[in-house]
Amino acid sequence: MPKFVRSQPRNAAEVAGQVVAELGRGLAVVPMLDGYCVLSRNRAELARFGEPYRLIAGPDELESDLAGVERHYQELAFKVMAGPVVGRFGAGRFGVAFAAEPLTKEIVRRADGEVWFGVPEEETEPGKLADELGKLASIVVTGGAGGPGPTSVNFGVRPAVVDRRGKLAILDLEYELGELVRLGPGLFFSVLVVCTGNSCRSPMASSALAEMLEGIPAFVYSAGTDAPVGGPATAMAVQVLREAGLDLTRHRAQQFEPEMIEAADLVLVMEEYHRERVVELVPDAAGRTRLLLSFVGCDVEVGDPIGTSVDVYRRTLEQMRPALELVAREVRQRVGSRRTES
Numbered sequence: 582m583p584k585f586v587r588s589q590p591r592n593a594a595e596v597a598g599q600v601v602a603e604l605g606r607g608l609a610v611v612p613m614l615d616g617y618c619v620l621s622r623n624r625a626e627l628a629r630f631g632e633p634y635r636l637i638a639g640p641d642e643l644e645s646d647l648a649g650v651e652r653h654y655q656e657l658a659f660k661v662m663a664g665p666v667v668g669r670f671g672a673g674r675f676g677v678a679f680a681a682e683p684l685t686k687e688i689v690r691r692a693d694g695e696v697w698f699g700v701p702e703e704e705t706e707p708g709k710l711a712d713e714l715g716k717l718a719s720i721v722v723t724g725g726a727g728g729p730g731p732t733s734v735n736f737g738v739r740p741a742v743v744d745r746r747g748k749l750a751i752l753d754l755e756y757e758l759g760e761l762v763r764l765g766p767g768l769f770f771s772v773l774v775v776c777t778g779n780s781c782r783s784p785m786a787s788s789a790l791a792e793m794l795e796g797i798p799a800f801v802y803s804a805g806t807d808a809p810v811g812g813p814a815t816a817m818a819v820q821v822l823r824e825a826g827l828d829l830t831r832h833r834a835q836q837f838e839p840e841m842i843e844a845a846d847l848v849l850v851m852e853e854y855h856r857e858r859v860v861e862l863v864p865d866a867a868g869r870t871r872l873l874l875s876f877v878g879c880d881v882e883v884g885d886p887i888g889t890s891v892d893v894y895r896r897t898l899e900q901m902r903p904a905l906e907l908v909a910r911e912v913r914q915r916v917g918s919r920r921t922e923s
Contacts, residue, residue, distance in 0.1 A: 583711050588612060588684055588724040596722055597687030603720035604696070610707050610718060611698075612725020613685050614678060615665035615748040617707050618698045619714070620688070624675075626717070630699025631745075634667045634676040634733075638689050643677065646670040650736070654758075658736040661757045665731045665748035667700075676733060684722070700730045700745070729843070735765070743768060751846050751915065752869040763915050769798045770916045772908070773845035774873075775855045779805030779834040781818040781887050781894065782851050786873065786901050788827045793909035798916050804837035806858045815887060817894040825898065842866050846915075849873045849908065851883040876904040876911075 584603065588596045600609045600620065608627075609620040619627060620636070627633040637643070640659050647655055647670055659679075662668050667678040678698070680689040688696060701710060704727065711718045732747030734754065740761045743751055746768060755762045764770055772790060776783035783803035791801040813819075814829040822829045842848060842863040848870040850856045860867045874881045883901060886893045 583607075583610075583714075583718040584720045586720060586722050588722045590683060593683040594687050597684055597691055600684075600688055600720055600722065601691045604692070607719030608714055608717045610710050610714070610721040611684065611688070612707070612722060612727070613682055613698075614667065614700075614731035615726065615728040616700065616730025617705060617710055617725060617727065618700050618730065619710070620696055620698045622694065622696065624695075624697040627697055627699035630701060632676065633697045633699050634678050636680055636685060636689055636696045636698055637677050638680055638686075640679075643670060646737075654736070654739075657758050658734075658741075661734070661749070661754065665728075666754075667731045667733045669733075669735045669744070670737045678731065700733075700747075704729050734762075748865075750866075750869050753865075756868055761914060764798070767798075768916075769800045770847075770912050771800045771802070771845050772847045772849060772912065773837070773841055774801065774803040774849045775806060775837055775859060776803075776851045776883075777805055777807050777855070777885060778812075778887065779803055779808040779836075780812055781815045782883055782885065782897065782901075784814050784829055784832045784834075785818050785822055785894075785898055786849065786851075786905060788822055788829060788832075789825065789898070789902065790905045790909060792827060793905060794912060797913060799912050802841070804835045804841055806837060806855055808834040808836045810834060810836050815894075817886070817889075817891050820891055821894045821898055824895075837862070839863050845869070847871070847908070847912075851885075853882065873901060873904050873908075876907040 586596055604622050611620050621627050624633040662679050663681050667676045669676040680686045707721050707723050711721045730747050732749040733745035735742045740763050742763050742765045744765045751762050774783040774787040787801045787803035812834040814832040819829045839862045856870050859870045886897045
């Protein structure tokens with residue numbers, strides 16, 4: 582049975598001492614990098630979590646890995662890694678994370694030798710993670726916020742490549758680095774399209790965008806800020822999409838939830854009201870939430886066609902289409918495409 586200890590800001594040194602002592606006997610579950618990670622002295626013990634990462638004190642320990650990496654780019658990468666990001670710089674080299682939090686700083690300071698850690702694939706409660714580890718778990722530190730864990734980024738290539746999803750979304754990472762970032766193999770770019778009732782604008786836009794992205798690793802879904810859950814798309818929306826060769830008959834409205842927003846790489850909204858609601862639920866999504874028509878340089882909302890004629894619905898779809906085409910182009914830049922650019 583592992584020892585359970587609660588971490589608080591005032592007892593970081595004490596808890597770190599217990600963690601370091603227990604690492605000689607088994608694995609430690611520790612809140613760090615916006616999630617719960619598993620620490621070990623022996624990287625081989627962490628094989629179940631994929632390629633382990635090394636916890637280090639700071640950039641000085643990376644000198645041998647940084648040959649050929651532009652100095653300015655190093656500085657940007659280090660700035661990003663002060664948050665919930667683990668990085669890799671040399672081809673085939675292991676990933677590292679800076680010990681930036683009080684607890685992890687103390688663990689590195691007190692440890693005599695290397696400390697490795699693995700990141701669970703999904704957000705996991707510490708008790709459940711301890712159960713999965715069984716007798717291998719020696720100590721479990723609780724008291725962390727708990728989240729998706731760190732984003733893993735390969736900074737050794739340009740553009741940088743996200744190897745594992747985590748707290749920092751790809752568009753937020755691009756903002757910090759000032760350049761394009763790509764998603765690695767096996768990762769899908771996800772787009773959430775939001776309107777009010779999820780019965781006309783957002784299902785029309787998401788269906789059209791999904792068709793534009795057919796054949797590449799992308800996932801498009803829609804929801805409403807005030808949706809009649811389970812309701813169908815409006816008859817006019819169904820008709821207009823049918824004219825465009827798309828089928829909305831199976832669509833059912835859903836209310837947007839924080840989990841939907843957190844899973845999205847990009848959130849497209851029709852009105853400022855929708856943006857406000859998104860950010861109210863998930864403040865961290867502000868940087869990746871955009872008015873759809875901003876993609877064509879317009880700070881204009883897409884009006885709600887509900888209750889109007891089929892011609893208004895047609896004009897609504899045509900108004901959205903150029904922006905959706907630009908969104909599709911940007912998504913393809915980040916994931917690659919098997920379709921030929923026009």
